[in-house]
Amino acid sequence: MLSRLRQWWRGHRLRRGLVELLVIAGVFLVLRAWLQQDMANGPVPPLAGTTLEGRAFDLRRYPERPVLVHFWATWCRICALEQVSIDAVARDWPVITVAMQSGSAADVQQYLREAGLDFPVINDPDGTLARRFGVQAVPATFIVDERNRIVFRERGFTSEAGLRFRLWLAR
Structure with a gap:
């Protein structure tokens, strides 16, 4: 029972970390696009x-x-x-x-x-x-x-x- 709980927690932490990483990357890309919006292209x-x-x-x-x-x-x-x-x-x-x-x-x-x-x-x-x-x-x-x-x-x-x-x- 305890090993299953540990496995679930590790998997949950990994998924949570991946979601956090994707959110941070998304915020970075949106901020970058906003900063460059007036620059010549x-x-x-x-x-x-x-x-x-x-x-x-x-x-x-x-x-x-x-x-x-x-x-x-x-x-x-x-x-x-x-x-x-x-x-x-x-x-x-x-x-x-x-x-x-x-x-x-x-x-x-x-x-x-x-x-x-x-x-x-x-x-x-x-x-x-x-x-x-x-x-x-x-x-x-x-x-x-x-x-x-x-x-x-x-x-x-x-x-x-x-x-x-x-x-x-x-x-």
Whole structure:
């Protein structure tokens, strides 16, 4: 009798744990969809400008490989945690980052120098580019494929492995 009770309890706990896990996953997916609802999807909005290094950049001129478009800010602590990953990905994939509401170009350049970062940056002091992409909070990341379509979008922290995997899938 006692062994049957133990078996029933173990099975019940397993089912209960599985139900709890499914509820948590469902809440996560709904929250993620809600956070991304205003972010651009489908055809990529225009993204052109001059990088802090003085190079002209136009996102629509990258037809050969997927491109990582990353919005960040100097004042964002989550962005600071993610920047080493963005810098590493930029060595192997086309990357453009947009410094949103982070001050003057000189302020952003100083920040990059102090942090030892080398990825390309377009400064967006008034948030114009961010609004085109529906970015209301940073970090925000988009993967754009060869047809200039947004195939992945993420708001919040993303790992280097996650970025590389999404870029690989977008090929």
